[in-house]
Protein backbone atom coordinates (compact mmCIF):
# COMPACT_ATOMS: atom_id res chain seq x y z
CA UNK A 240 0.00 0.00 0.00
CA UNK A 241 1.34 3.44 -0.96
CA UNK A 242 1.86 6.10 1.68
CA UNK A 243 -0.47 9.15 1.50
CA UNK A 244 0.70 12.03 -0.67
CA UNK A 245 2.48 14.97 0.93
CA UNK A 246 2.25 18.68 0.14
CA UNK A 247 5.69 20.16 -0.60
CA UNK A 248 7.45 16.78 -0.76
CA UNK A 249 10.37 18.11 -2.82
CA UNK A 250 10.98 20.99 -0.38
CA UNK A 251 10.92 18.54 2.49
CA UNK A 252 13.56 16.54 0.61
CA UNK A 253 15.81 19.62 0.65
CA UNK A 254 15.38 20.01 4.39
CA UNK A 255 16.20 16.34 4.86
CA UNK A 256 19.30 16.65 2.68
CA UNK A 257 20.42 19.64 4.72
CA UNK A 258 19.86 18.16 8.16
CA UNK A 259 19.94 14.44 7.59
CA UNK A 260 17.83 12.52 10.06
CA UNK A 261 18.14 10.41 13.15
CA UNK A 262 16.63 6.93 13.37
CA UNK A 263 14.69 6.16 16.53
CA UNK A 264 14.03 2.86 18.35
CA UNK A 265 10.48 2.58 17.03
CA UNK A 266 11.73 2.71 13.46
CA UNK A 267 14.61 0.31 14.19
CA UNK A 268 12.14 -2.20 15.61
CA UNK A 269 9.76 -1.78 12.66
CA UNK A 270 12.68 -2.03 10.19
CA UNK A 271 13.94 -5.25 11.78
CA UNK A 272 10.59 -6.83 10.97
CA UNK A 273 10.92 -5.88 7.27
CA UNK A 274 13.85 -7.95 5.99
CA UNK A 275 12.84 -7.35 2.38
CA UNK A 276 13.52 -3.59 2.59
CA UNK A 277 16.81 -2.32 1.14
CA UNK A 278 19.56 -1.97 3.76
CA UNK A 279 22.29 0.62 3.34
CA UNK A 280 25.36 -0.97 1.84
CA UNK A 281 28.32 1.37 1.64
CA UNK A 282 29.68 0.57 -1.79
CA UNK A 283 31.60 3.81 -2.07
CA UNK A 284 30.22 6.40 0.31
CA UNK A 285 29.12 6.45 3.93
CA UNK A 286 27.05 9.39 5.14
CA UNK A 287 25.99 7.64 8.36
CA UNK A 288 27.83 9.07 11.37
CA UNK A 289 27.81 7.50 14.76
CA UNK A 290 26.94 3.93 13.79
CA UNK A 291 24.35 3.71 16.55
CA UNK A 292 22.19 1.49 14.36
CA UNK A 293 23.46 -1.68 12.79
CA UNK A 294 21.04 -1.20 9.90
CA UNK A 295 19.48 1.82 8.20
CA UNK A 296 17.61 2.12 4.91
CA UNK A 297 19.52 3.51 1.94
CA UNK A 298 16.66 5.81 1.04
CA UNK A 299 13.05 6.62 1.74
CA UNK A 300 10.32 7.72 -0.66
CA UNK A 301 7.82 10.53 -0.08
CA UNK A 302 4.78 10.61 -2.38
CA UNK A 303 4.30 14.12 -3.75
CA UNK A 304 0.81 15.55 -4.36
CA UNK A 305 1.60 15.34 -8.10
CA UNK A 306 2.03 11.59 -7.69
CA UNK A 307 5.76 11.82 -8.44
CA UNK A 308 7.85 9.74 -6.03
CA UNK A 309 10.47 11.82 -4.22
CA UNK A 310 13.42 9.64 -3.25
CA UNK A 311 15.59 10.88 -0.39
CA UNK A 312 18.87 9.56 1.00
CA UNK A 313 18.94 8.45 4.61
CA UNK A 314 21.94 10.50 5.74
CA UNK A 315 22.64 10.54 9.47
CA UNK A 316 24.71 13.47 10.75
CA UNK A 317 23.61 13.57 14.38
CA UNK A 318 21.21 16.49 13.72
CA UNK A 319 17.79 15.59 15.15
CA UNK A 320 15.71 18.14 13.24
CA UNK A 321 14.09 15.14 11.54
CA UNK A 322 13.51 11.71 13.07
CA UNK A 323 12.75 8.59 11.08
CA UNK A 324 10.23 6.76 13.21
CA UNK A 325 7.34 4.34 13.02
CA UNK A 326 3.94 5.94 13.54
CA UNK A 327 1.12 3.47 14.25
CA UNK A 328 3.02 0.68 12.54
CA UNK A 329 3.99 2.68 9.46
CA UNK A 330 7.27 4.47 8.69
CA UNK A 331 7.18 8.25 8.96
CA UNK A 332 9.36 11.28 9.48
CA UNK A 333 8.73 13.58 12.38
CA UNK A 334 10.17 17.09 12.48
CA UNK A 335 9.47 20.82 12.22
CA UNK A 336 5.98 20.24 13.60
CA UNK A 337 5.06 17.73 10.87
CA UNK A 338 4.55 14.03 10.49
CA UNK A 339 5.45 12.93 6.96
CA UNK A 340 4.47 9.41 5.85
CA UNK A 341 7.20 7.66 3.88
CA UNK A 342 7.68 4.41 2.00
CA UNK A 343 10.63 2.08 1.82
CA UNK A 344 11.68 0.17 -1.25
CA UNK A 345 12.15 -3.57 -1.30
CA UNK A 346 15.53 -4.89 -2.31
CA UNK A 347 15.85 -7.06 -5.40
CA UNK A 348 15.03 -10.66 -4.54
CA UNK A 349 18.05 -11.76 -6.55
CA UNK A 350 20.40 -9.54 -4.51
CA UNK A 351 19.00 -10.91 -1.26
CA UNK A 352 19.20 -14.51 -2.42
CA UNK A 353 22.60 -14.50 -4.12
CA UNK A 354 25.60 -13.26 -2.08
CA UNK A 355 27.79 -13.47 -5.20
CA UNK A 356 25.51 -11.04 -6.98
CA UNK A 357 25.26 -8.81 -3.92
CA UNK A 358 29.07 -8.53 -3.87
CA UNK A 359 29.13 -6.89 -7.29
CA UNK A 360 25.86 -4.95 -7.63
CA UNK A 361 23.61 -2.70 -5.60
CA UNK A 362 20.08 -1.37 -6.01
CA UNK A 363 20.43 2.42 -5.95
CA UNK A 364 17.46 4.61 -5.17
CA UNK A 365 15.02 1.74 -5.60
CA UNK A 366 15.27 1.43 -9.39
CA UNK A 367 18.88 1.64 -10.61
CA UNK A 368 21.07 -1.43 -10.74
CA UNK A 369 24.48 -0.01 -9.94
CA UNK A 370 28.04 -1.23 -10.33
CA UNK A 371 31.11 0.45 -8.90
CA UNK A 372 34.46 -0.39 -10.48
CA UNK A 373 37.23 0.10 -9.65
CA UNK A 374 36.71 0.73 -5.93
CA UNK A 375 39.89 2.79 -5.87
CA UNK A 376 41.04 6.08 -7.34
CA UNK A 377 44.63 7.11 -7.95
CA UNK A 378 43.91 10.61 -6.66
CA UNK A 379 43.95 9.12 -3.14
CA UNK A 380 47.44 7.71 -3.80
CA UNK A 381 48.55 11.20 -4.79
CA UNK A 382 46.72 12.91 -1.91
CA UNK A 383 44.73 14.91 -4.47
CA UNK A 384 41.40 13.16 -3.98
CA UNK A 385 38.23 15.19 -4.25
CA UNK A 386 37.69 16.66 -0.81
CA UNK A 387 34.13 15.36 -0.52
CA UNK A 388 35.00 11.80 -1.56
CA UNK A 389 35.08 8.94 0.96
CA UNK A 390 35.88 6.09 -1.43
CA UNK A 391 39.26 5.11 0.02
CA UNK A 392 38.15 4.73 3.63
CA UNK A 393 34.81 3.20 2.72
CA UNK A 394 36.36 0.61 0.41
CA UNK A 395 38.85 -0.35 3.13
CA UNK A 396 36.12 -1.27 5.57
CA UNK A 397 33.63 -3.00 3.27
CA UNK A 398 34.06 -6.17 1.26
CA UNK A 399 32.48 -5.63 -2.11
CA UNK A 400 34.29 -6.57 -5.32
CA UNK A 401 37.07 -4.13 -6.13
CA UNK A 402 37.27 -4.52 -9.89
CA UNK A 403 34.56 -5.96 -12.12
CA UNK A 404 34.92 -7.73 -15.43
CA UNK A 405 32.49 -7.31 -18.34
CA UNK A 406 31.40 -10.94 -17.85
CA UNK A 407 30.52 -10.36 -14.19
CA UNK A 408 28.48 -7.30 -15.09
CA UNK A 409 26.78 -9.00 -18.05
CA UNK A 410 25.79 -12.00 -15.88
CA UNK A 411 24.49 -9.79 -13.07
CA UNK A 412 22.34 -7.66 -15.38
CA UNK A 413 20.98 -10.76 -17.13
CA UNK A 414 20.12 -12.40 -13.80
CA UNK A 415 18.27 -9.37 -12.49
CA UNK A 416 16.42 -8.64 -15.73
CA UNK A 417 15.31 -12.25 -16.15
CA UNK A 418 14.09 -12.61 -12.55
CA UNK A 419 12.65 -9.15 -11.86
CA UNK A 420 12.28 -7.37 -15.21
CA UNK A 421 10.05 -4.56 -13.96
CA UNK A 422 12.14 -3.50 -10.96
CA UNK A 423 14.99 -1.71 -12.72
CA UNK A 424 14.73 1.25 -15.12
CA UNK A 425 18.44 2.02 -15.49
CA UNK A 426 21.85 0.44 -15.00
CA UNK A 427 24.74 2.62 -13.84
CA UNK A 428 28.46 2.10 -14.06
CA UNK A 429 30.62 4.35 -11.92
CA UNK A 430 34.02 3.99 -10.30
CA UNK A 431 37.34 5.52 -9.35
CA UNK A 432 40.03 6.50 -11.83
CA UNK A 433 43.13 4.80 -13.13
CA UNK A 434 46.28 6.85 -13.64
CA UNK A 435 46.11 6.05 -17.33
CA UNK A 436 42.85 7.85 -18.03
CA UNK A 437 42.51 6.35 -21.51
CA UNK A 438 42.73 2.80 -20.13
CA UNK A 439 40.30 3.60 -17.33
CA UNK A 440 37.84 5.15 -19.75
CA UNK A 441 38.00 2.18 -22.12
CA UNK A 442 37.41 -0.23 -19.23
CA UNK A 443 34.26 1.67 -18.32
CA UNK A 444 33.13 1.55 -21.95
CA UNK A 445 33.67 -2.25 -21.93
CA UNK A 446 31.50 -2.59 -18.84
CA UNK A 447 28.82 -0.39 -20.40
CA UNK A 448 28.91 -2.47 -23.57
CA UNK A 449 28.39 -5.62 -21.49
CA UNK A 450 25.37 -3.95 -19.85
CA UNK A 451 24.00 -2.90 -23.23
CA UNK A 452 24.32 -6.44 -24.57
CA UNK A 453 22.52 -7.94 -21.56
CA UNK A 454 19.74 -5.35 -21.83
CA UNK A 455 19.30 -6.01 -25.52
CA UNK A 456 19.27 -9.77 -24.92
CA UNK A 457 16.50 -9.29 -22.34
CA UNK A 458 14.59 -6.89 -24.62
CA UNK A 459 14.27 -4.63 -21.59
CA UNK A 460 13.38 -0.91 -21.47
CA UNK A 461 16.42 -0.05 -19.40
CA UNK A 462 18.89 2.77 -20.07
CA UNK A 463 22.65 2.47 -19.65
CA UNK A 464 24.49 5.17 -17.67
CA UNK A 465 28.20 5.70 -17.05
CA UNK A 466 30.04 8.29 -14.98
CA UNK A 467 33.79 8.37 -15.53
CA UNK A 468 36.74 10.68 -16.16
CA UNK A 469 37.11 11.71 -19.79
CA UNK A 470 40.02 10.14 -21.66
CA UNK A 471 43.06 12.22 -22.58
CA UNK A 472 42.56 11.17 -26.18
CA UNK A 473 39.14 12.57 -26.97
CA UNK A 474 39.11 10.47 -30.13
CA UNK A 475 38.29 7.53 -27.82
CA UNK A 476 34.86 9.03 -27.12
CA UNK A 477 33.74 7.44 -30.39
CA UNK A 478 33.93 4.04 -28.60
CA UNK A 479 30.73 5.04 -26.80
CA UNK A 480 28.84 4.56 -30.06
CA UNK A 481 28.99 0.83 -29.31
CA UNK A 482 26.27 1.40 -26.70
CA UNK A 483 23.27 3.01 -28.42
CA UNK A 484 21.32 5.46 -26.27
CA UNK A 485 23.97 5.57 -23.55
CA UNK A 486 24.05 8.39 -20.98
CA UNK A 487 27.55 9.50 -19.96
CA UNK A 488 28.72 11.86 -17.23
CA UNK A 489 32.05 13.69 -16.81
CA UNK A 490 31.76 15.45 -13.47
CA UNK A 491 32.86 19.05 -12.92
CA UNK A 492 31.79 18.90 -9.24
CA UNK A 493 31.66 22.72 -9.01
CA UNK A 494 31.37 25.49 -11.59
CA UNK A 495 33.54 28.18 -9.98
CA UNK A 496 37.07 27.56 -11.27
CA UNK A 497 38.73 28.69 -8.03
CA UNK A 498 36.58 26.30 -6.02
CA UNK A 499 37.23 23.54 -8.57
CA UNK A 500 40.93 23.64 -7.73
CA UNK A 501 40.17 23.40 -4.00
CA UNK A 502 37.42 20.79 -4.21
CA UNK A 503 38.93 18.52 -6.86
CA UNK A 504 42.70 19.10 -6.76
CA UNK A 505 43.54 15.91 -8.66
CA UNK A 506 41.20 16.71 -11.50
CA UNK A 507 42.57 20.26 -11.53
CA UNK A 508 46.22 19.16 -11.64
CA UNK A 509 45.90 16.25 -14.06
CA UNK A 510 43.15 17.32 -16.44
CA UNK A 511 41.73 20.75 -15.71
CA UNK A 512 38.23 22.15 -15.62
CA UNK A 513 38.51 23.71 -19.11
CA UNK A 514 39.53 20.36 -20.60
CA UNK A 515 36.58 18.58 -18.90
CA UNK A 516 34.31 21.17 -20.50
CA UNK A 517 35.96 20.53 -23.87
CA UNK A 518 35.40 16.80 -23.38
CA UNK A 519 31.74 17.44 -22.51
CA UNK A 520 31.27 19.38 -25.75
CA UNK A 521 32.73 16.48 -27.72
CA UNK A 522 30.63 14.05 -25.72
CA UNK A 523 27.43 15.84 -26.75
CA UNK A 524 28.43 15.33 -30.39
CA UNK A 525 28.91 11.59 -29.77
CA UNK A 526 26.02 10.58 -27.48
CA UNK A 527 23.50 13.29 -28.38
CA UNK A 528 22.15 16.42 -26.73
CA UNK A 529 21.13 16.02 -23.07
CA UNK A 530 22.49 12.48 -22.83
CA UNK A 531 25.80 13.98 -21.71
CA UNK A 532 25.80 14.86 -18.01
CA UNK A 533 27.93 16.57 -15.37
CA UNK A 534 27.48 16.82 -11.60
CA UNK A 535 27.52 20.14 -9.77
CA UNK A 536 27.46 19.77 -5.98
CA UNK A 537 25.13 22.26 -4.31
CA UNK A 538 26.68 23.50 -1.09
CA UNK A 539 30.31 23.48 -2.20
CA UNK A 540 30.05 26.87 -3.91
CA UNK A 541 27.55 29.73 -3.90
CA UNK A 542 24.00 28.98 -5.10
CA UNK A 543 24.48 31.59 -7.84
CA UNK A 544 27.53 29.73 -9.15
CA UNK A 545 25.76 26.34 -9.13
CA UNK A 546 22.82 27.84 -11.03
CA UNK A 547 25.11 29.64 -13.48
CA UNK A 548 26.89 26.34 -14.13
CA UNK A 549 23.65 24.41 -14.59
CA UNK A 550 22.44 26.98 -17.10
CA UNK A 551 25.74 27.07 -19.00
CA UNK A 552 25.83 23.27 -19.22
CA UNK A 553 22.22 23.09 -20.36
CA UNK A 554 22.94 25.66 -23.08
CA UNK A 555 25.71 23.35 -24.35
CA UNK A 556 23.31 20.40 -24.54
CA UNK A 557 24.67 18.84 -21.34
CA UNK A 558 22.16 17.77 -18.69
CA UNK A 559 23.44 19.08 -15.36
CA UNK A 560 23.14 16.80 -12.35
CA UNK A 561 22.67 18.92 -9.25
CA UNK A 562 23.42 16.95 -6.11
CA UNK A 563 23.12 18.27 -2.58
CA UNK A 564 26.44 17.87 -0.81
CA UNK A 565 26.37 14.96 1.64
CA UNK A 566 28.89 14.84 4.44
CA UNK A 567 30.60 11.47 4.27
CA UNK A 568 32.53 9.66 6.96
CA UNK A 569 36.17 9.27 5.67
CA UNK A 570 35.96 12.33 3.41
CA UNK A 571 38.36 15.22 4.01
CA UNK A 572 35.44 17.63 4.41
CA UNK A 573 33.60 15.41 6.86
CA UNK A 574 30.99 17.36 8.77
CA UNK A 575 32.69 20.73 8.25
CA UNK A 576 30.20 21.74 5.57
CA UNK A 577 26.50 21.13 5.30
CA UNK A 578 24.34 23.31 3.04
CA UNK A 579 21.40 24.95 4.76
CA UNK A 580 17.82 24.45 3.61
CA UNK A 581 17.80 28.05 2.43
CA UNK A 582 20.87 27.46 0.23
CA UNK A 583 19.40 24.29 -1.29
CA UNK A 584 16.05 26.02 -1.84
CA UNK A 585 17.80 28.88 -3.66
CA UNK A 586 19.56 26.38 -5.90
CA UNK A 587 16.29 24.48 -6.49
CA UNK A 588 14.43 27.64 -7.54
CA UNK A 589 17.20 28.52 -10.01
CA UNK A 590 17.44 24.94 -11.28
CA UNK A 591 13.69 24.86 -11.85
CA UNK A 592 14.03 27.84 -14.21
CA UNK A 593 16.81 26.07 -16.10
CA UNK A 594 14.63 22.96 -16.44
CA UNK A 595 11.72 25.08 -17.62
CA UNK A 596 13.94 26.45 -20.40
CA UNK A 597 15.88 23.39 -21.58
CA UNK A 598 14.89 19.73 -22.23
CA UNK A 599 17.27 18.40 -19.57
CA UNK A 600 17.15 14.65 -18.98
CA UNK A 601 17.77 13.82 -15.32
CA UNK A 602 20.62 11.35 -14.97
CA UNK A 603 18.67 9.49 -12.30
CA UNK A 604 15.16 8.57 -13.32
CA UNK A 605 13.49 8.96 -9.96
CA UNK A 606 16.21 7.28 -7.92
CA UNK A 607 18.53 10.25 -7.31
CA UNK A 608 18.46 10.28 -3.57
CA UNK A 609 20.70 13.36 -3.17
CA UNK A 610 19.83 14.94 -6.53
CA UNK A 611 17.32 17.70 -7.33
CA UNK A 612 16.91 17.08 -11.06
CA UNK A 613 14.02 14.61 -11.26
CA UNK A 614 11.93 16.83 -9.01
CA UNK A 615 12.78 19.90 -11.12
CA UNK A 616 11.94 18.00 -14.33
CA UNK A 617 8.49 17.40 -12.85
CA UNK A 618 8.05 21.01 -11.76
CA UNK A 619 8.10 20.28 -8.05
CA UNK A 620 10.17 23.40 -7.32
CA UNK A 621 7.76 25.80 -9.03
CA UNK A 622 6.45 28.45 -6.64
CA UNK A 623 7.69 29.66 -3.30
CA UNK A 624 9.73 27.31 -1.14
CA UNK A 625 7.95 25.82 1.83
CA UNK A 626 8.86 27.59 5.05
CA UNK A 627 11.05 24.95 6.66
CA UNK A 628 13.37 27.27 8.54
CA UNK A 629 14.63 25.83 11.79
CA UNK A 630 13.61 28.13 14.59
CA UNK A 631 14.47 27.72 18.18
CA UNK A 632 12.22 24.97 19.56
CA UNK A 633 10.68 24.12 16.18
CA UNK A 634 12.18 20.65 15.84
CA UNK A 635 10.07 17.98 17.47
Ligand code: SF4
Pocket residue numbers: 375376377378379383384385388389390430431432
Ligand atom coordinates in the same frame (compact mmCIF):
# COMPACT_ATOMS: atom_id res chain seq x y z
S1 SF4 B 1 37.54 11.37 -9.06
FE1 SF4 B 1 37.19 12.31 -7.07
S2 SF4 B 1 35.07 11.71 -6.54
FE2 SF4 B 1 35.75 10.32 -8.16
S3 SF4 B 1 36.55 8.53 -7.08
FE3 SF4 B 1 38.30 9.91 -7.50
S4 SF4 B 1 38.53 11.16 -5.67
FE4 SF4 B 1 36.46 10.19 -5.59
